[in-house]
Amino acid sequence: MLEIKNLHATIAGKEILKGLNLTVNEGEVHAIMGPNGAGKSTLSNVLTGHPAYTVTAGEVFFRGKNLLTMSPEERAREGMFLSFQYPVEIPGVSMVNFMRTAVNEKRKHEGKPALSATDFLKLMREKKALVGMDNHLTKRSVNEGFSGGEKKRNEIFQMAMLEPCLSILDETDSGLDIDALRIVAEGVNALKTPHTASIVITHYQRLLDYIVPDFVHVLADGKIVRTGGKELALELEDKGYAFLNEQP
Amino acid sequence: MLNEIILHPGEHREIILLNEPDTNWHIIQEARSTLLLHVIALPHPNDEAQWHTSITVEHKATGCKTEMYGLALLHSQQQHHLTTRVLHNVGGGYSSQLFKFVLDDESKASFKGELKILPDAQQVEAYQTNRNILLSRQAEMTTEPQLEIYADDVKASHGATTGQLDDSALFYMQQRCISRETARKLLLYAFFEDVLRTLPNEQMQEDIVEKINEYIG
Helix, strand or coil: CCCEEEEEECCCEEEEEEEEEEEEECCCEEECEEEEEEEHHHHHHHHHHHCCCEEEEEEEEEEEEEEEHHCCHHHHHCCCEEEEECCCCEEEHHHHHHHHHHHHHHHHHHCCCCHHHHHHHHHHHHHHHHHCHHHHHHEEECCCCCCHHHHHHHHHHHHHHHHEEEEEEECCCCCCCCHHHHHHHHHHHCCCCCEEECCCCECCCCCHHCCCCEEEEECCCCCCCCCHHHHHHHHHHHHHHHHHHCCC | EEEEECCCCCEEEEEEEEECCCCCEEEEECCCCEEEEEEEEECCCCCCCCEEEEEEEEEECCCCCEEEEEEEECCCEEEEEEEEEEEEEECCCEEEEEEEEEEECCCEEEEEEEECCCCCCEEEEEEEEEEEEEECCCCCCEEEEEEECCCEEEEEEEEEEECCCCCHHHHHHHEEEECCHHHHHHHHHHHHHHHHHCCCCCHHHHHHHHHHHHHHH
């Protein structure tokens, strides 16, 4: 589904990704762990097409297409979803209007007709129930005045609405207490199908107790330096990232 | 052209200035009269159009209420210069002003807001807000709030900001399948929303939204 080859990327002239390789297939969950400043968030920004980053070398294919020539909205319509580390507040834009626009833009891309108001509201109700999203939140402006946990829940709700094939969860656990973490993880697990894949970016192991990865990658200094199964996360938790430097 | 108006005691007046070139209004409010005034400049086929609007409102007696709102969306080399003067001569009055400008291309605008509360005008509430968004590097906005408050028992505030559309919000919406153009449109509606909802009738709200839509779309 996603193939990243020798990816190099810079921000403001500084190289952050230095030859990253990663392949993600349907049905897989990949965790990306690593110390602060390793390039974890840069990876999610580059994949989704954030304009502040420049790709200087390498290739990325998403569902067989060249990802790097697509606009951010084209990548999203093709089925790439980012759960933001810091979801943005958009005062004055209602959740309903935002979500209806998003869903219908995706449907248009897929050659489907726009949803009627009734069908759209029905879809909202169904997905709210799936991820345990409070009714009062969808009556407000996008993320405006939401708590940290509510913002993360809203990300998962939007994911449920858009049904992406590849979800990137960028530090979804940051700022969440253990109950909120579990609820968010349950939402992610409920949305998993044999045809979807996830990349879970996290600094800590605890999220991986709830979203169990098939592969764990360690990102350090802009490259993947180690790949293993879920037990690698426990080893990192135990020994910290320093041990990476000690081994060949 | 000078328009002089006296609002008689208890009278309510609504005035809408829509793309009106060069007007000068002097409105005197008598006891308990209320004024709702809108100044609106929408995209216009004349790329070099200029609107100079000057409005003076004077509270001559107690219990007057003044609400003034404005929105402008300018492009090309258009200019819109708005001056307001609100004079609270007597106590117990209320005034609020909210003006929002969006400037594209090489358009220019200014807002000069004079708010004066005289020594005998106690228990006055007076608010003034000016918010602006520049859509291009060549656009220019000048804001000059001027508050002169001589009474001590009053509530008064003013605020002015000029900035750009929020890039992080645009990217967030693009990541949710929404095109950059549509995202800009949603943010501009959101920006104008608190002015639009003060318009006295829905038809006018819809017409204005339509005009904005035509321009951005």
